[in-house]
Amino acid sequence: MMKKFTVLSSLILTAAFAAGCAAQTKTASTSPSTGSAATAAATTAPAAQATAAPKGVKKIVVGTGTQFPNICFIDDKGNLTGYDVELVKEIDKRLPEYEFELKTMEFKNLLLSLETNKIDFIAHQMEVNEERKQKFLFNDEAYNIFPNKIIVHKDNNTVKSIDDLKGKKLLVTATSNAAVLAEKYNKEHNTGINIVYTGAGEDAKSLIKQGRADASISTQFAIDFVNKSVDAQLKTVGEPLSNSKVYFILRKDQEELKKKIDEAVKAIKADGTLGKLSTQWLGADYTVGS
Structure with missing residues (x-):
């Protein structure tokens, strides 16, 4: 049975985005929050109502963005897609014990949302630096x-x-x-x-x-x-x-999830799926040497 994949949006970019949803993807609606600051590109809204995971399946909320071309962005049909988004969906397919849910937000809010348990890991071409290493956990297997x-x-x-x-x-x-x-x-x-x-x-x-x-x-x-x-x-x-090698960022108490993600990424690399995703979205295989 195909797993249900949910997208939670905390950014309302356009009317098409607010209403759009792909054939296999459920999009949760949001309402404007009071006192929040609007930006030129997006309006911040409170977190959407998350759907419950099936019994025995752990819900994992994945933080990403909408303004990184070819990585995590809104296409002309109003759908969230891109290299990181499609990779997360592929990992989700291969980990039946989890159900992933994508939650979009401004880039500057991703690390704070992870730190405060609002999301479980970040998919946004994240690179390692010393400040991040002190606070967070990176998976071992770079994906590009x-x-x-x-x-x-x-x-x-x-x-x-x-x-x-x-x-x-x-x-x-x-x-x-x-x-x-x-x-x-x-x-x-x-x-x-x-x-x-x-x-x-x-x-x-x-x-x-x-x-x-x-x-x-x-x-x-x-x-x-x-x-x-x-x-x-x-x-x-x-x-x-x-x-730059890029990884997923998790909290330091998420060793088990990190291990499962690494296993999935290794398998996705080995069967050629990762290289195909990179070529499709980035124009070349940027997974070589990763």
């Missing part, structure tokens, strides 16, 4: 690897690497690994980059196109996607700032 690079407007020929950003405005998403990379580089090289924190990656891309910012940090596959989908007019420059 990608290079982080400086991105600029396609007509910008003065910025060829991060060294050329002295005194210029570099946009990064708050709490992201891109922010950690930029802060570390500024500290170690005394570069004087003006690091500006934004709420979402889409903000950075639009601000660069409008000439209101000089650069950001992203991946080639994300830039290829936004250039095609919204004519972002961006390009990557310079050598990779890092080649």
Whole structure:
């Protein structure tokens, strides 16, 4: 029997998203919360009513986002999809003892939601850093690897690497690994980059196109996607700032769930499913070497 897969949304992006649901996916509705702050991209709402898991099956709430192109985003039919989303669904199929439920939220809220037990693990291309390792548990089996690079407007020929950003405005998403990379580089090289924190990656891309910012940090596959989908007019420059392996993040008391996820990811790699998902969503097999 096919397991029911539920999507809980704490972001109402568009009318299509609020109403949309895929054939095999149940979408729980939400209502606006009082006193919450609206952003340009999304409106925060309280957690949706979770459906009960079948007897003997443990409910697992998976935190993800909606604004990372090809990773976790809303398609033109209003459905939550992307590489991380479809991988979570595949893992769910292979772990009959669990029923996964995707809950969307702003990126900046993911780690706090994990820490406060509102979600059970995060699927959002999360990279390891020392601050995260102190608080959380990462699974062992990386599910992809990608290079982080400086991105600029396609007509910008003065910025060829991060060294050329002295005194210029570099946009990064708050709490992201891109922010950690930029802060570390500024500290170690005394570069004087003006690091500006934004709420979402889409903000950075639009601000660069409008000439209101000089650069950001992203991946080639994300830039290829936004250039095609919204004519972002961006390009990557310079050598990779890092080649990042990405993992799921759990709480430190979730060793058993971590073990099961690792077993599933290894199997998904071994039978070629992970490589196919990467090629489908990212344009190439970024699981090589992960």
